Amino acid sequence: MTVRRGKKRANLRDVARAAEVSVATVSRVLNTPDVVQAETRRRVEAAMAELHFVRSAAARAINTGRSKILGALIPTLDNAIFASTIDAIESRLGDFGLSLVVATTGEDPEVEARKAQGLLDIGVEGLFLSGITHHDTLHALIEHTAVPAVVISYYDANYHLPTIGYDNREAGRIALAHLVGLGHRRIAVVHNPAEHNDRTRERLAGFESAPADVVLTRFESALTVAGGARAAAMALASGAPFDAFLCASDVQALGVLFELQRAGIAVPEAVSVMGLHDLPSAAVTAPRLSTVHLPAEEMGRRAAEAMADWVENEVPARPICLPTALKIRESTRRRGG
């Protein structure tokens, strides 16, 4: 028995009856209005309005095979890092009449696989994934269902799924090079756990491009402002003298900035701090944060466009590598300068 709450909804047949036309005609004014005579259409529209007709998405989906819903699997929403990308995806998708349901994975591949199944269960037509590290089950699922899937926040033209993102390793290299170019040799690297996070892994790999006389010391902690602060505290407590802090993400860099200020260490006079991402707030910290810009918004937009083209016109997405850019602001300075 169909569950009904309140006054039952009007359906196509009800509208057809009220407008004294066939259901096909009603369907037409819904889908191809221009093919219906103006007067007829007017009557139908009046009937729809009066009955507060809302077409059943399910019924349409079952006929067209299209749900018009896409799914995104992201580590977390509770963090500025993905927010703007998701925001951009959602908003661009809207231009194509597509909706987005987002599922958070907490960076756990198993949870991710489970949530992916859940998304497919509710009928999403395509999936946005973060990075290229996934559970086998997810890969199998994508293969079997042949569901369009695009990877964001990462670029690897050879990956078996199209990646639309940026070169994290290169971004890491740029950040490191900036610091090295400034004469810094003893660098504290602040990063989040890389175990299930290939973006972080790549950035760290980029950091490793350092010349032999540069010594990098890693401090790992959570991908939060508090995590960054904790890592900085650890670095300070280690007693080792550092010229600079190189952060794998702006979020952590904010924490580093706060902790250094708390410790009375002047940035950039005593130590430089380098971020990576260029969050909106990076431009207004004190001092303003030098960082590497990651085109999060454009990435979201491009990913949405590619996905729309895929589900609407069956043209599979192709890899896109977006450029990153060094943003030199105030938190970095020549050593001893």
Next chain:
Amino acid sequence: MTVRRGKKRANLRDVARAAEVSVATVSRVLNTPDVVQAETRRRVEAAMAELHFVRSAAARAINTGRSKILGALIPTLDNAIFASTIDAIESRLGDFGLSLVVATTGEDPEVEARKAQGLLDIGVEGLFLSGITHHDTLHALIEHTAVPAVVISYYDANYHLPTIGYDNREAGRIALAHLVGLGHRRIAVVHNPAEHNDRTRERLAGFESAPADVVLTRFESALTVAGGARAAAMALASGAPFDAFLCASDVQALGVLFELQRAGIAVPEAVSVMGLHDLPSAAVTAPRLSTVHLPAEEMGRRAAEAMADWVENEVPARPICLPTALKIRESTRRRGG
């Protein structure tokens, strides 16, 4: 003609054929497994696995009248304020087998109404709204479709929709009282545009509870860290001497903190800074931010539970007022103390 990409998906009938049972039996192992004989069930499950069967959400929805999808309309995702609430909603909803699609409105009632229509079009069973200020069209839509809707981030037991949130005015009062209790009399109020934002309006109303000898000067700017910084710069540029900055939101308070540091004004020695929200990062700023805690996560959880109960058991949500709490940290201090 049904659109099919790649190898066509197996359906119930295919599974039934493979397992040599009827479609009804397959449907049963899907929905009421315990009513099917163990051996039969095993055969069916094997067939489903082999065919990589994924049931059609649309077909189920059309029969049960349930899409298992809910919609959330929020101003923006690109801001820590809503992220943790949405995160909590999504995660709690998951426990009930419900999904969430989020739509951002940019704080524009018209956009909100349009997106609400879009959500209904894709078949959401319920709506989460932010605050009580909405376009008439939206109100009408909710009334006509009788779709379950709950308001979050706001509390008003008399509103025509159930509100699950906190008392913004009271939170504002608490923040103001803290500052006044510390002896501050010349207070710069930093806030975002309140035109379409009733939460902000209420908080400002709470600020107005100040005694007669307290003078409040308002500085309005965007609800971002940069906006907060800009507001602080304006306050400083005004030349007026302030004892304290009272911010309608932590996000802006962060900007204020940065701007004051940039201006070389010591917090809390020279001026106190008070936030409102208690974002995770508020506890690690330098100095740590005094603020009023808003139970964003619990609110999300409770709203999700209420909504689940509504759509699953038809019990309408009831208003819930969650307590706020003063968090005294380091950014506020007795005047001249």
Next chain:
DNA sequence: CTGAAAGCGCTAACAA
């Protein structure tokens, strides 16, 4: 415990 069959609301041939 299992099967047959009638829909759910809509789309899309095909006819008229």
Next chain:
DNA sequence: TTGTTAGCGCTTTCAG
């Protein structure tokens, strides 16, 4: 331009 009708994939009586 409009109507008739056969499904889409699944759930759910109702029989057996």
